[in-house]
Amino acid sequence: MILARLFFRPQLPPPLQPTLAIEVAPSAVASLAWFALTDGRFDTVTAVLTGYGILMVLAQLRLLPGFVRLPFMPSTWAFTFSWAAVVSVTLRWNEHGRPSGYLAYTYLLLAAITLLIGGIAARTLVGLLRGQLLPKPSSLGPVHSGTAAARSRT
Incomplete structure (x- = not known):
């Protein structure tokens, strides 16, 4: 169903692409x-x-250029779980097969996933401090104010 959506429907909006x-x-x-x-x-x-x-x-490598162009947003966290799972399985295969230089591969994979997750965490903190991640309060007041006003008139 997801692939059909990607092939036959318009592109996902940027906040959903990650x-x-x-x-x-x-x-x-x-x-x-x-x-x-x-x-x-x-x-x-x-x-x-x-x-x-x-x-x-x-398939993800094909989407990488589009991912790189996206601004940082909360949905960027979707990369962390997915790629941590991929790295975990790769580490299992690496340990099982023990190819030449497998320890170097292990350290590279661990460094890469740590940098990815650490970078996303750091960027999240920056976004929070700058007020870029949470929606701005509406100038109209709380959503329920219209309901309360309607009740007070009756």
Whole structure:
């Protein structure tokens, strides 16, 4: 349904575009759950989930130029959970396969996800201090003022 929306409907408004990062999470979270259920066994299900995960990561790479152009907004936090899950699964695969230089890959992945989440957290604090994240109070007063005024006239 999400892919049909992306192909056949207008582009999502900018505040919702970062939520597309959530598309990488299902395969990563399912892989982590499968590892927990099977005591870390790598099998056909693991391979299928990983293949789907790689496809979703490639789709996200295609969206990266659009993500970079977006201003910072609260929905930017959608990247944190999704990519932390991807990094967690990648670390499991890295530990399982132990490719040449796997410790370097581990440190690079941990540094990258730490920078991403730390950067988003820092930018959130800056936005809060500047008053850029929360909606501005309406000059019309609270939403319920019209209701209270109507009651007082009766």
